[in-house]
Amino acid sequence: MTHQQANQTLVLVNETSIEQWYNTYYSLLCVYANKFLNDLDLSRELVQDVFVKLYDKKEALSIHTSAKSHLYQSVKNACLNSIKQKQTHALHHENIKYLNGDFSYENDELYGQSELEYELYKAIEELPEKCRDIFKMNRMEGLSNQEIADYLNISKRTVETQISKALKTLRNQLAPSLLKAILLLLLSSIE
């Protein structure tokens, strides 16, 4: 089924496109939702439900702009409903204000941050194995360089070299998104 809008852009919604969108956006949307809900399992269920609805004809026809924008809005709405229903205040309650704002995903700082995080995650997964492991141990497991060296039975120098290599690769890969993120950061600080 297709939906044609006034200026002739077509959003093709079928099983294939839904799967594509899923692979592209699912993790990102889960992490984004989690910034409001602070419950990753709930966030995943919520985003899954958004995708399930995409198979409904009615839902598909309501996509006016882009799939990305539609998904973003749907997830935001679902988060809002979930919070209203549960009347729980997510730990990051300062994020909630973003739910009520009339942001498009381009202006949404939290969404931008989620995007960056996702890009980063993908980039890290693509690092060479040794480099990746060391970087992850340092950043995600919180081990010091010395602890990593001891654990892997290598020199501290090696560990440091690997982390540098990782950072270089990452910043080159993430250049565009990082730039956007920095811009947003700068813009928000001006306000």
Place this chain on the structure above:
Amino acid sequence: MEDRNQHINEEVLQNVLQGSASPAQEKELNKWLQASDANKALFEKMKQIWSASKQLNEFSEIDVKADWKKIQAKRRAKKNRLGLWLKYAAVLMITMGVSLIYLHENTPGFGKIAQTKTEQDQGEILLADGTKVYLNNNSKLIYPKEFDDDKRLVKLQGEAFFDVKPNPNKPFIIESGEAIIKVLGTSFNVYNKADKSTELSVKTGKVSLKSQKDKNQEVVLVKGDVGLLRNHKVIKMKSKFKNQDSWRTRVLKFHQVELTQVLKDLEKHYHVKFENRNQKIKDLKITIAFDNRKIETVIHQLELLLQVKIIKHKNIYIIK
């Protein structure tokens, strides 16, 4: 050297980010930062990556492939819920169907239950077991087309004569007004009167009569007995009427019957009224029979027999 200032020792960068830099290293970083805006931008990037990478545990927890399967499962579940609605609808249909069947079974005329109603006419009904029921006028019998396994149950309004086929295993039960009449196989007359009392006259066999309101009151009647249910009370009497079912047989037989009783029977049968102004014949007992005779013939016969004159005035036959 410009070139030199474009690059910073990665180790220094790392240590600063980690917060483990020596004062010398920090100084070196600041120098590098101030060298150009590009360096500043680069450092911001690094800080971003650095802080963001800490958050990436969440991504590791998301099993993208498994969650895709979950989505497909939810789609199926949604379709099944539709099926559940259909199931609910089906249950509703079945319930309605059962209700309709119940109505069908239990409402006369609907299907399994029949009724015969008479007005000016009289009716004759043959029941499923061979029992014959003769309905007098303005009467109604409700009966099943097929009897139950353990009993034969009918409902009567008005008056009917029953000739019940014997069946010891299946008592024949009549609900009439307030009365419940139970028989095995006999012939008898049931008469619901206008005053809501029920009169049961037995021609042959044995019949029990009881009140629906008080089932302890039960009388058993045999040939010649009359049971009367009135004001919730059941009593047994010896029959005065000699010709209970004359309305059916068209035969009126009197053998040494008091004139007053004869006149009463005639009144009932022909729906007429007699007024006896002749004192002489009052206590006479007469023997006479009428076989399907019109009232005019009966009157004439009486005149001959009694040596009297009978005049019809308005709707009353006056015996002079």
